[in-house]
Amino acid sequence: MTLLDLSARDREGKAATAVRPVWDSEPLRYLDEHGAPVEGGIRPTPALLDPGALLRGYRALRFARAFDTEATNLVMQGRLAVYPSCRGQEACEVAAVHALEEQDWLLPTYRDSAALVLRGIPAVDALTLLRGTWHCGYDPKQWRTMPQCTPLATQGPHAVGLGLAAKLAGDPAVALCFFGDGATSEGDFHEAANSAAVYQAPVVFLVQNNQYAISVPLHKQTHAISLADKASGYGMPGIRVDGNDLIAMNAVLAEAVQRARTGGGPTLIEAVTYRVQAHTNADDAARYRQSAEVEYWRRRDPIDRLGRYLTARGALDAAVEAEIDEECERYCEQMRAQFAEEPSYDADEMFEHVYDEMTPQLKAQREMLRAEEAAK
Amino acid sequence: MTLLDLSARDREGKAATAVRPVWDSEPLRYLDEHGAPVEGGIRPTPALLDPGALLRGYRALRFARAFDTEATNLVMQGRLAVYPSCRGQEACEVAAVHALEEQDWLLPTYRDSAALVLRGIPAVDALTLLRGTWHCGYDPKQWRTMPQCTPLATQGPHAVGLGLAAKLAGDPAVALCFFGDGATSEGDFHEAANSAAVYQAPVVFLVQNNQYAISVPLHKQTHAISLADKASGYGMPGIRVDGNDLIAMNAVLAEAVQRARTGGGPTLIEAVTYRVQAHTNADDAARYRQSAEVEYWRRRDPIDRLGRYLTARGALDAAVEAEIDEECERYCEQMRAQFAEEPSYDADEMFEHVYDEMTPQLKAQREMLRAEEAAK
Amino acid sequence: MSQGTEQISAPAAPLTMAKAINAALSDAMAEDDKVVVFGEDVGALGGVFRVTDGLAAKFGDERCFDTPLAEASIMGTAIGMAVYGFKPVVEMQFDAFAYPAFEQVFSHLAKMRNRTRGAVPVPVVVRIPYGGGIGGVEHHSDSSESYFAHTPGLHVVTPATVEDSYSLLREAIDSPDPVIFFEPKRLYWSKANVALPARTGRIGTAAVRRQGTHATLVCYGQTVPVCMAAAEQAAKEGIELEVLDLRSLVPLDDEAIESSVGRTGRAIVVHESVGFGGFGAEVAARIAERCFYRLEAPVTRVAGLDIPFPPPKYEHWYLPDADRVLDAVDRAMAAG
Amino acid sequence: MSQGTEQISAPAAPLTMAKAINAALSDAMAEDDKVVVFGEDVGALGGVFRVTDGLAAKFGDERCFDTPLAEASIMGTAIGMAVYGFKPVVEMQFDAFAYPAFEQVFSHLAKMRNRTRGAVPVPVVVRIPYGGGIGGVEHHSDSSESYFAHTPGLHVVTPATVEDSYSLLREAIDSPDPVIFFEPKRLYWSKANVALPARTGRIGTAAVRRQGTHATLVCYGQTVPVCMAAAEQAAKEGIELEVLDLRSLVPLDDEAIESSVGRTGRAIVVHESVGFGGFGAEVAARIAERCFYRLEAPVTRVAGLDIPFPPPKYEHWYLPDADRVLDAVDRAMAAG
Numbered sequence A, B: 001m002t003l004l005d006l007s008a009r010d011r012e013g014k015a016a017t018a019v020r021p022v023w024d025s026e027p028l029r030y031l032d033e034h035g036a037p038v039e040g041g042i043r044p045t046p047a048l049l050d051p052g053a054l055l056r057g058y059r060a061l062r063f064a065r066a067f068d069t070e071a072t073n074l075v076m077q078g079r080l081a082v083y084p085s086c087r088g089q090e091a092c093e094v095a096a097v098h099a100l101e102e103q104d105w106l107l108p109t110y111r112d113s114a115a116l117v118l119r120g121i122p123a124v125d126a127l128t129l130l131r132g133t134w135h136c137g138y139d140p141k142q143w144r145t146m147p148q149c150t151p152l153a154t155q156g157p158h159a160v161g162l163g164l165a166a167k168l169a170g171d172p173a174v175a176l177c178f179f180g181d182g183a184t185s186e187g188d189f190h191e192a193a194n195s196a197a198v199y200q201a202p203v204v205f206l207v208q209n210n211q212y213a214i215s216v217p218l219h220k221q222t223h224a225i226s227l228a229d230k231a232s233g234y235g236m237p238g239i240r241v242d243g244n245d246l247i248a249m250n251a252v253l254a255e256a257v258q259r260a261r262t263g264g265g266p267t268l269i270e271a272v273t274y275r276v277q278a279h280t281n282a283d284d285a286a287r288y289r290q291s292a293e294v295e296y297w298r299r300r301d302p303i304d305r306l307g308r309y310l311t312a313r314g315a316l317d318a319a320v321e322a323e324i325d326e327e328c329e330r331y332c333e334q335m336r337a338q339f340a341e342e343p344s345y346d347a348d349e350m351f352e353h354v355y356d357e358m359t360p361q362l363k364a365q366r367e368m369l370r371a372e373e374a375a376k
Numbered sequence C, D: 001m002s003q004g005t006e007q008i009s010a011p012a013a014p015l016t017m018a019k020a021i022n023a024a025l026s027d028a029m030a031e032d033d034k035v036v037v038f039g040e041d042v043g044a045l046g047g048v049f050r051v052t053d054g055l056a057a058k059f060g061d062e063r064c065f066d067t068p069l070a071e072a073s074i075m076g077t078a079i080g081m082a083v084y085g086f087k088p089v090v091e092m093q094f095d096a097f098a099y100p101a102f103e104q105v106f107s108h109l110a111k112m113r114n115r116t117r118g119a120v121p122v123p124v125v126v127r128i129p130y131g132g133g134i135g136g137v138e139h140h141s142d143s144s145e146s147y148f149a150h151t152p153g154l155h156v157v158t159p160a161t162v163e164d165s166y167s168l169l170r171e172a173i174d175s176p177d178p179v180i181f182f183e184p185k186r187l188y189w190s191k192a193n194v195a196l197p198a199r200t201g202r203i204g205t206a207a208v209r210r211q212g213t214h215a216t217l218v219c220y221g222q223t224v225p226v227c228m229a230a231a232e233q234a235a236k237e238g239i240e241l242e243v244l245d246l247r248s249l250v251p252l253d254d255e256a257i258e259s260s261v262g263r264t265g266r267a268i269v270v271h272e273s274v275g276f277g278g279f280g281a282e283v284a285a286r287i288a289e290r291c292f293y294r295l296e297a298p299v300t301r302v303a304g305l306d307i308p309f310p311p312p313k314y315e316h317w318y319l320p321d322a323d324r325v326l327d328a329v330d331r332a333m334a335a336g
């Protein structure tokens, strides 16, 4: 793969990884905001431009949007406790999931519910955390997907551990870890990135720079122009890519995953995107940003962009769109139905998973609670 | 000052700070290992080459070495609980202290006792921590010098706070913060550097890369070639300098302090040096490094190097050396005398500084202890 | 010192606890320009609970500002600023998000005065919204006061009433020592008719919220209204419970506790954080030791369960409520 | 389960606690190649206390390796590796240097099994050398067990004898749950004649180190030899003290405590960490509640002072010693 201009160097026995500084460059992209290939953009391999593959990507984007929209409806109907929307960031979600194979690990944040369903996790299980019915509703080992992480950047070291474990076990598995832009300010981000590079662990750090950490804009989060600039300090490649351009995202991620899988160590990717919705349904974005800004980014919508590209190439038409519409609607209907019923809760379960074997103290507390319930 | 090739840029309203990547460059230096100006080295201003100033620097180096040697003797005689030597790193200690004015703050680690005495703190007070007679033996506000910090990198955020406070107060004070190479792996280092850059706080981050964190060599601490590479990720200048070259150290620090003082924000400096002694007297360096390596670095001794330069220029001769010898010997004699006496300890003091006002619970505990002592 | 038996939520109340805390910050900032407020989202947004609403607009963004997302750095920056002469009031957005700042708190904030023989006090106030009952997902409902209370050098304070929330915060800002100020987030929207500026007594003093003779309910923060409700119910059955609101965990008002339990002879310690090794253990152990000869029943604790805080749908089982308190009261009354 | 009254330092002792722990690591690594050891300086150096001496040489640097200096990352890496199927045993170099890893411990290590309904256990062992008495400068003598014991999801264990140090570490490594393994650093060089591999009983069981009838000294880790010395002295005056070594703080062996104190009627809880809000409060509160009718004297605590751990020259005043324990015994004997 010669997608990126990685200037190989080897000095003092170090693996050749560092790349040209990215802070003075536009993010890498293939498509311009109107869905046309941009001049001087990246040159993906033919496989990455295969219309069938891209249509699959487009479907996934549409599906992610539909899921996100339905989840947003569900929270408004009180079916979810809270929902952090990924609207506008679907290309990151889709590219990340599509870049991985089954044996690879995904480390999502609270904002990456769409990635969970794209990975195949049933919506009820994926939304368990946000529904408030348990902390994590799927089996992370079955899906090679860690629980969604809320304490910011703390999933970074877990990705290092998973990657290092795979490396030590001799497995060709990769760990792909999501972060927000704000999370890059946390110590855990740094410790994880630095350790991953030292261990040359197969990890991809994917920062969705959606310009905000709740209300705090990027320029209060970093004084650098790009978050990918941090990579050189870790001695790893740092890539700044248009996070609303699925083709570019696919290309960049394919390369990073491949490098990780073949012993080339970690990569830091900054995907430049935008959080179109408020932080969560509980947030009031009008307090800290202008609607004109949101409009600017809506015009750079990842779905429209790829849709226009595919339409121009004859790979997408009204019939296919209708088909996708229907698929999405079916899925959402199913979601609505599933969330219409309240599951039953068993108070006993609170005590069952604290330890492998329940302690005598927990048994006593379970009895207390049972007695209380019986007395009601 | 045009000492360094800072390529100014201003994009998207950001202050112009980022510089060319340093990982592919030799550390900046003025003197080669034999004390001769190196070809293609930095070009310090005349003031920085003033023989009087340099002789003052040489004296300070000699003094630092004498102090460090005496402290090493004291620990062997059981007068100190532990001593982490800065032998070989004296140019960093001296340059840091000389770069500061009275109103500036210094943030030392456990290894920077020499910097404390260079700043004027009496040896008994400076060594209180390592003697075990109290945690910090000097008044940090009087000396504008924080207590020596042991939890690695945790002093970084304090430097940000001091710098930010000075900035908000409109004072032209700067905070200079020492770190070891190992400490750069800690989350607190990252959070401090990033925050300082965002606040454009007047802070100088001075990393003494002495190649080891106890037994762990640099290549297990970072996969980058230079620790200064981290700077670009923070959007601040990063400088890699020969930490055993006092002239280069002075030049680099003068510029960084000046930049901070005049609103130009923080700088990250990596001073490449070497820990000639074991981590502390309690450590056994033979377990993890070869003596040939130590020899290599002994030939790059910061004192010899400057000494030869000054001798060649006629600024230093045997008479001056003898004078310095005598000064140092007098100081060390005084130290020996001061440490020969055990001070008396007052158990009450343990309770006096926990809070401004002693809590009833602490008063009761003080009484208990008094009663115990009385019963003895 | 005591506030007597003020109603916790007065019916026609104009002031919420969130607003009272906001007023305390605003008044302190107006009085002393060394008081600065910073943290995540405290500026334009006014904090996720709107507690810092309007402060940036009123005092400018040098007095109230957003930080990068880095709690250790927020805490350490506050320490540095306090050393320089400022009085930082920092916000940790939620209880569990103060954990990354623990090293700064334990190794520096709590110890700086002592390390320097009193030369360097660090008057930092750390505001931490804490506790459950708001349907928060994991990491948003922890009660971490026990960690801090076990760490010498810190004051640990938590209001339960609107008036106290104002007053204790002002006291905290006035204090020359670091104060961990726990804000019971479930009570942010509780209301009371309060005339500001109110001062309800120094840090270190407890308040009897309701007088009683049969048993003492020792509580703080979120469990104070729970105990008040329990006491009201018990009163209907002729049991008069005294409700003692600690207000301050460190320093602890041993005298108030001893005087109350000495009279009633029975004590139930009620808090929301995990019971095992929790702050209630300290209170219970002290009572059991100091009131040994006056106790007519074992001191019992009603606390959070010894489990990670459960998901929203389960939290009603976790949270100590009036019924659970009354069960403990029944056991205490049956004894001795 | 109990180890009876084994001598804590046998006179002609060939094995130190440090060596026994080393042997436990080595044996566990030999038996199960999923066991990996990592941390700061644990490789070539063998750890600052030489506890991991020789492991890298014996098992290679994929099984025992130095990490970058980053405790949160060490902890988080261990979690990730455990999820993948390894059994990481990590070292925090000193007690206070575990603080930066607290968020990883509290928010993930302790909760992962529960968050995932049991699907993802994280069998990580965290070794923490703790406590004072070795003349360490600040931050090198903390006792942080109370923070961990208050955090559901963790087992908290600390050996006091050479045999237990081997056995409990093997149990910890075998455990499917995360175990915080506190190593009493002052006892690293204590010696005993021990035949390895020794197994002294499951995590969660206490051991009577000395039988007695007049009062029970409840202790763990570094205070066990202190209590043994106190008991020996008391015996000379005809007072027979029972010494109960908890071995495991979580789970706590309530039965053993109750059975002993139920018999003796008097309890003194002895530990080195700060007393206020410390683990001893939990033990004392439980005893006072559960043995209420059998107690002849108030349960007292002998613990570290409520101050930051003092400088080396002062630590003898801080550390609970046999005299301080005996003072408490005297008070207990005088009562009731």
Ligand SMILES: Cc1ncc(C[n+]2csc(CCOP(=O)(O)OP(=O)(O)O)c2C)c(N)n1
Pocket: A111, A150, A151, A152, A179, A180, A181, A182, A183, A184, A210, A212, A213, A214, A275, A279, C040, C069, C071, C093, C097, C100
């Ligand atoms: C350690 C920690 N501190 C604070 C928070 C509260 N918090 C939740 S989301 C958020 C903003 C995160 O911003 P970013 O990393 O950019 O991710 P985004 O929400 O934009 O996807 C904050 C401050 C948290 N979850 N964890």
Ligand SMILES: Cc1ncc(C[n+]2csc(CCOP(=O)(O)OP(=O)(O)O)c2C)c(N)n1
Pocket: B111, B150, B151, B152, B179, B180, B181, B182, B183, B184, B210, B212, B213, B214, B275, B279, D040, D069, D071, D093, D097, D100
């Ligand atoms: C948070 C923390 N972790 C671990 C330690 C133990 N420790 C003390 S010094 C040291 C090595 C530090 O290396 P470096 O930062 O390079 O500084 P140097 O000692 O070489 O000056 C370690 C691991 C500590 N003091 N603080």
Ligand SMILES: [Mg+2]
Pocket: A180, A181, A182, A208, A209, A210, A211, A212, A213, A214, A275
């Ligand atoms: Mg964001």
Ligand SMILES: [Mg+2]
Pocket: B180, B181, B182, B208, B209, B210, B211, B212, B213, B214, B275
């Ligand atoms: Mg070093």
